[in-house]
Amino acid sequence: MPHVFEPAASGRSKCRGCGRALQKGEIRFGERLANPFAEGEMTLWFHPMCAAYKRPESMLEALASVADAPDRGALERTANASKSHARLSRIDGAERAKGNAACRSCREPIPRGEWRIRLVFYEEGQFNPSGFIHFGCRKEYFETEDILEQLLHFSHALDDAARAELAAALT
DSSP, X not given: XXXXXXXXXXXXXXXXXTOOBOOTTOEEEEEEEEXXXXXXXXXXXXXXXXXXXXXXXXXXXXXXXXXXXXXXXXXXXXXXXXXXXGXXXXXXXXXXXXXXXBBTTTOOBOOTTSEEEEEEEXXXXXXXXXXXXXXXXXXXXXXXXXXXHHHHHTOTTSOHHHHHHHHHHTO
């Protein structure tokens, strides 16, 4: 079951990593897995960079077996970084706290209006919400400070001003 890179046949499929549409003709990454519900296999579609962030092992397997991968260098660097810090693949973006969620690292409440990092866990072919982390707990939880690119990648709902504010909050 080799993983694949191929152009999207239509604009109907969505990326499993970010939830945005894969445009017709856009290169997508297909992670092939055994189908847990029937015989055969299933393919989970991702934007290549989303797969490098959230499914690094599969991306590295695919890059090792494919000669003409798009933007190979960036995908390898991202997948290797995500693989070296196991919790990095849980990042699903950043947002302002809306309620009384507790941080998964320190267990303290995250006050309304403060920046928080959304987390997801990968289970049975999908990413399920799994809580939040304080910005101040990021180094302890992820074991690295280098998370800005990944946060911005998965925070597509933020406008330019909020992105700049997010970047400033990380420094």
